[in-house]
Amino acid sequence: MQQTLNLHDREELIAPLYQFDRKFWTTLAVLIVIITPGMLLYVRQLVLGLGVTDLNRPVFWGAYLVNFIFLIGISMAGTVISATLQLLKVNWRRPITRIAESLTVFGLMTAGLQIIMDMGRPDRLAFTLIYGRLQAPLLWDIASLTLYLLTAVFALYLQLIPDIALLRDTAPDTAPAWRKKLYSILSLGWTGAKEQWRRLEKAITVVSVFIIPIGISLHTVTSWLFSTTVQPGWKSTILGPYFVVGAIFSGIGLLFIATTFARQYNKHLKEYITEIFYTNLGWIFIVMSAVWFYFTLNETLVVVTEQETLEFPVMASKLFGQFAPAFWGMNILMIAATWILVAPKFVSDKPTRNPLLKTITGLGATAIAIIIFFLLWLRLPALAAPAIQTGLLIAFVLFLIFALLGITKWMKTRLITSTVIASAFVLFGMWLERWNILMPTLTHARLIPYTTYLPTVTEIAITISTFGILTLMFVVFYKFFPSISIWEVEEGRALENKSGG
Amino acid sequence: MTDWCMVIDLEKCVACQGCSIACRMENNTPVVSPEEAKNGRAIRWNDVFPLPVHFGPDQGEYPNVKTHYSTRPCMHCNNAPCVKVCPVQATFIDEEGIVRQNYNRCIGCRFCTVACPYGVRYFNWFEPQWEETLVEYRNPDQLSVNGSLEGPAVRPAGVVEKCTYCAHRLVKARERAKAEGREFRADEYVPACVQTCTGKARFFGDLDDPNSTVSQLSKSLRATHLLEDSGAHPKTLYLAEG
Amino acid sequence: MNFPLEQPLFQFFYWLVNTPGxxxxxxxxxxxxxxxxxxxxxxxxxxxxxxxxESYPYPPQH
Structure with missing residues (x-):
């Protein structure tokens, strides 16, 4: 019979949990430095009032709400993807389920934090529970968020039980007593009896079935916060699925980044989280990007074509107005991310003679493209002639294509690096997407002159702080629990051996 | 059943902003600094603004210029978007059709301010402040039933406020009638903006009473609502210009 | 007028969605x-x- 947990695994996955080395403390210190300014500025906001932000009339919602939607989005993917893969019995999911599920929990917690930071009277938070009205979309969101958070914590905990029992049984003698006690309580007296395994797996399957609709409901309800109002740009029926697709898209992006971060942090994980995961989830990523482009085209084209008096100014501000940098920036980021993911699939990994596919060509073309961009941007009077401007624009696009072609080969050999770059692009692009949904509508009120909104230092610091808190939770949590579901990996190996031998 | 309603005759309105100031004094709306006002933090429950809103006030070429102005209290919608989205019922429609705001209940989520198509709701970004002498001239009235806080009561920071058709005046008028031992008559109650209107452009009364001025005016061919397409069923009526 | 809110059922529904608590x-x-x-x-x-x-590949044999 297949030997169960081998010593090798134990050394690599459990031993680091007790090593509070310099790397850990440095990470902690850096994170605290990142978090502190935002927290201090939040205290200032509490004392002075929300006026320290750039919110105004009619821009009553701002960066906090954008962060809220973004965090809800990244939180959705973790558990929903893990549950889907679980139900489909996909084997390469095993090493990443833990990270995915924990991201959900932490994402939801920080999302809740954003709502509290956005409230004018956070001291009256309990009023939403005492006087909650069923008609208000905000209450649907509270119900959905609470339910999803509880279910996600439960799913994470269920997956953790066998591993906690393992930690309880294998704790080194040097381990502090309170940690042993913690593991002993949390393991619920798990012995690994056959009946216990049977029940656990049953419970995990049932939770996986239920968590998918709950997750989708949360993001749909979040979109309903906007689409149930009568404001131009929001009252759209497509917003619900658009939010869900964007959520899964950005969630996969964060999952890639978090997994790679964990791999870099604990080098041993590279044996468990292999390139297979990057390749296979990469395909889902590509599909989601295609769906996302489809929805974006729907949102844009319909409004542009009908040119309705209220809706069109909102769209126009995105296409060529004050939100053009954010809108086109988002599109360029998404196109670049898709290219990074798709293009390497079309070239072979053998050395090439084609000069177009050489890295040096790519770097040269990038440099030239940047120079042309600045020439265009500076609007030199010597180059003001329309013919020259058009020529420069065409040259810019041409060299951009050369640059993209040139880096393809380089990316082909660096699957993980290129996936992480694409993920970062997608995450930033998705944040901009949320911004582009919220802000143009808010700044284009019906009876108030069009205004602008730019986050102040307070809002930027609190945003940075929020992502710091997310990382901090991640780092601290994985000092207490293994970042890989050990028993699931073992189970996978056992199944492989069974079918192979 | 009474259904309070305001009618604004834009033909008579001279855009003097008297209603804005009367409302400010009656309802204790705090004054903000010019910088804050420029940033869109000024609170004017009753705003006077040039039309069209978005592409400049002037129409025509000099010297044939015409400028249109409009004045805008709360519409007190029958299907108020703000009331529908409030998670704690801090804002509600009372039995007489007035949309009111309870400062002691409001959690400051600003959903109502976002949902209102007319932009009549205002948020207290800071603790309200008055210049030293102005404090003495604040209206001491307030509405408070079972721990609620409404009307001209001084608002804390972080809550939303709005025009209430001077609902405290209604309570006062009722009390006075009761003390004098007679029936309350609908014409005993008018909001401050109606009382002060220079051009006598504002009318106030019971829409359910077929003999009241507002009912008569609501049958006018010029009678129209602001942004009728928003689906909020606004109640404040305008008599269109020209 | 045939307005839904005049019917007790719809009045109950409205009470349901509109009552704080x-x-x-x-x-x-x-x-x-x-x-x-x-x-x-x-x-x-x-x-x-x-x-x-231990009928399953876990826990480890001590």
Whole structure:
């Protein structure tokens, strides 16, 4: 019979949990430095009032709400993807389920934090529970968020039980007593009896079935916060699925980044989280990007074509107005991310003679493209002639294509690096997407002159702080629990051996 | 059943902003600094603004210029978007059709301010402040039933406020009638903006009473609502210009 | 006029969605049900007692 947990695994996955080395403390210190300014500025906001932000009339919602939607989005993917893969019995999911599920929990917690930071009277938070009205979309969101958070914590905990029992049984003698006690309580007296395994797996399957609709409901309800109002740009029926697709898209992006971060942090994980995961989830990523482009085209084209008096100014501000940098920036980021993911699939990994596919060509073309961009941007009077401007624009696009072609080969050999770059692009692009949904509508009120909104230092610091808190939770949590579901990996190996031998 | 309603005759309105100031004094709306006002933090429950809103006030070429102005209290919608989205019922429609705001209940989520198509709701970004002498001239009235806080009561920071058709005046008028031992008559109650209107452009009364001025005016061919397409069923009526 | 809110059923529905506290009760019910189910599931898993041990690739043999 297949030997169960081998010593090798134990050394690599459990031993680091007790090593509070310099790397850990440095990470902690850096994170605290990142978090502190935002927290201090939040205290200032509490004392002075929300006026320290750039919110105004009619821009009553701002960066906090954008962060809220973004965090809800990244939180959705973790558990929903893990549950889907679980139900489909996909084997390469095993090493990443833990990270995915924990991201959900932490994402939801920080999302809740954003709502509290956005409230004018956070001291009256309990009023939403005492006087909650069923008609208000905000209450649907509270119900959905609470339910999803509880279910996600439960799913994470269920997956953790066998591993906690393992930690309880294998704790080194040097381990502090309170940690042993913690593991002993949390393991619920798990012995690994056959009946216990049977029940656990049953419970995990049932939770996986239920968590998918709950997750989708949360993001749909979040979109309903906007689409149930009568404001131009929001009252759209497509917003619900658009939010869900964007959520899964950005969630996969964060999952890639978090997994790679964990791999870099604990080098041993590279044996468990292999390139297979990057390749296979990469395909889902590509599909989601295609769906996302489809929805974006729907949102844009319909409004542009009908040119309705209220809706069109909102769209126009995105296409060529004050939100053009954010809108086109988002599109360029998404196109670049898709290219990074798709293009390497079309070239072979053998050395090439084609000069177009050489890295040096790519770097040269990038440099030239940047120079042309600045020439265009500076609007030199010597180059003001329309013919020259058009020529420069065409040259810019041409060299951009050369640059993209040139880096393809380089990316082909660096699957993980290129996936992480694409993920970062997608995450930033998705944040901009949320911004582009919220802000143009808010700044284009019906009876108030069009205004602008730019986050102040307070809002930027609190945003940075929020992502710091997310990382901090991640780092601290994985000092207490293994970042890989050990028993699931073992189970996978056992199944492989069974079918192979 | 009474259904309070305001009618604004834009033909008579001279855009003097008297209603804005009367409302400010009656309802204790705090004054903000010019910088804050420029940033869109000024609170004017009753705003006077040039039309069209978005592409400049002037129409025509000099010297044939015409400028249109409009004045805008709360519409007190029958299907108020703000009331529908409030998670704690801090804002509600009372039995007489007035949309009111309870400062002691409001959690400051600003959903109502976002949902209102007319932009009549205002948020207290800071603790309200008055210049030293102005404090003495604040209206001491307030509405408070079972721990609620409404009307001209001084608002804390972080809550939303709005025009209430001077609902405290209604309570006062009722009390006075009761003390004098007679029936309350609908014409005993008018909001401050109606009382002060220079051009006598504002009318106030019971829409359910077929003999009241507002009912008569609501049958006018010029009678129209602001942004009728928003689906909020606004109640404040305008008599269109020209 | 045939307005739905004149019917008692719709009046009840309106009361349901418009009364402060009903929403809170619904959220409480959801959370309460979820937490109870989760707790019972955990108890159900933990309470499984079986004579045979280690019939599955875990836990490690000491």
């Amino acid at each position: 009903v929403g809170a009760a619904v959220v409480g019910l959801l959370v309460g049900t979820a937490v109870t189910i989760f707790a019972l599931t955990l108890r159900w898993i933990a309470s499984a007692k079986s004579a045979e041990q």
